[in-house]
Amino acid sequence: MSVLRTAAAASLVNPGSTVMPGSIHGPLLTPTPEPTFVTTNVDVYYATKQALKGVSLSIYRHEVTALIGPSGCGKSTYLRCLNRMNDTIDTCRVTGSLLLDGQDIYAREMDVVHLRARVGMVFQKPNPFPKSIYENVAYGPRIHGLASDRQYLDEIVFGSLEKAGLLSEVKDRLDQPGTSLSGGQQQRLCIARAIAVQPEVILMDEPCSALDPIATARIEELIDELRTNYTIVIVTHSMQQAARVSQRTGFFHLGVLVETDDTEKIFTNPRDKRTQDYITGRFG
Numbered sequence: 001m002s003v004l005r006t007a008a009a010a011s012l013v014n015p016g017s018t019v020m021p022g023s024i025h026g027p028l029l030t031p032t033p034e035p036t037f038v039t040t041n042v043d044v045y046y047a048t049k050q051a052l053k054g055v056s057l058s059i060y061r062h063e064v065t066a067l068i069g070p071s072g073c074g075k076s077t078y079l080r081c082l083n084r085m086n087d088t089i090d091t092c093r094v095t096g097s098l099l100l101d102g103q104d105i106y107a108r109e110m111d112v113v114h115l116r117a118r119v120g121m122v123f124q125k126p127n128p129f130p131k132s133i134y135e136n137v138a139y140g141p142r143i144h145g146l147a148s149d150r151q152y153l154d155e156i157v158f159g160s161l162e163k164a165g166l167l168s169e170v171k172d173r174l175d176q177p178g179t180s181l182s183g184g185q186q187q188r189l190c191i192a193r194a195i196a197v198q199p200e201v202i203l204m205d206e207p208c209s210a211l212d213p214i215a216t217a218r219i220e221e222l223i224d225e226l227r228t229n230y231t232i233v234i235v236t237h238s239m240q241q242a243a244r245v246s247q248r249t250g251f252f253h254l255g256v257l258v259e260t261d262d263t264e265k266i267f268t269n270p271r272d273k274r275t276q277d278y279i280t281g282r283f284g
């Protein structure tokens, strides 16, 4: 794609905004990426109301996939299908095929607790446990039996805090409550907590919506670093954020996945008029 075309298209995303061509960055996609999740024809109902209609989407390893679309279009519903968080909603029914590394995550024999360790989740509002910083991170490895002794548990806790970019800020106050941290630090603590149980995938549901711009920038940098070791799916209302952090983007509208493609393609040359209208601010 020519620089001129990219520049013109980037200005479409948000005319006059700071989204410059270079900031639709995600490094180039590998030629033959490997899917972590293959989901096919997913329908979701809340009682009789259908929230997702025939969604087919693959999530690729070591990429960040952004899910965008107007409010109520089903982004969070789809995200929650990937670790069966929707199971906690009585009226919710999921049909279709959802395979993680080829395994049906809705199969009767699937251990949902284990699934949620493999597919961790970070929520909109940071939600540390009412425990110390150390215990927030140690809790998961303990209940999953990942640490045979205290020394190994320490290694997991310190390593997870380091990967979440928080260790240097908290190493001298590990026994203080998680809730004593700033909002951005709490969100990184929640990321450390997810990492501590060695997930393959981290789901993030608008992880920056409660954070200020500096804390948001820190989380965005972290997402880019985490991609080396994890597969990430992020729901975001910010098209700039999707453009900055993701390699692949899916656009949802009224419960339908309208299109999915390389992030650069979605923001510069979408196939569908609805996507074009959304990214140019005509609705949403």
Ligand SMILES: Nc1ncnc2c1ncn2[C@@H]1O[C@H](COP(=O)(O)OP(=O)(O)OP(=O)(O)O)[C@@H](O)[C@H]1O
Residues within 6 Å of the ligand: 046, 051, 069, 070, 071, 072, 073, 074, 075, 076, 077, 078, 089, 091
């Ligand atoms: N627990 C629930 N019970 C009933 N309906 C629900 C429930 N959760 C979501 N819905 C409905 O499902 C549809 C999709 O909601 P969902 O939260 O997935 O959309 P979204 O795109 O993530 O929205 P937003 O961007 O506002 O968070 C909406 O119509 C919503 O009202």
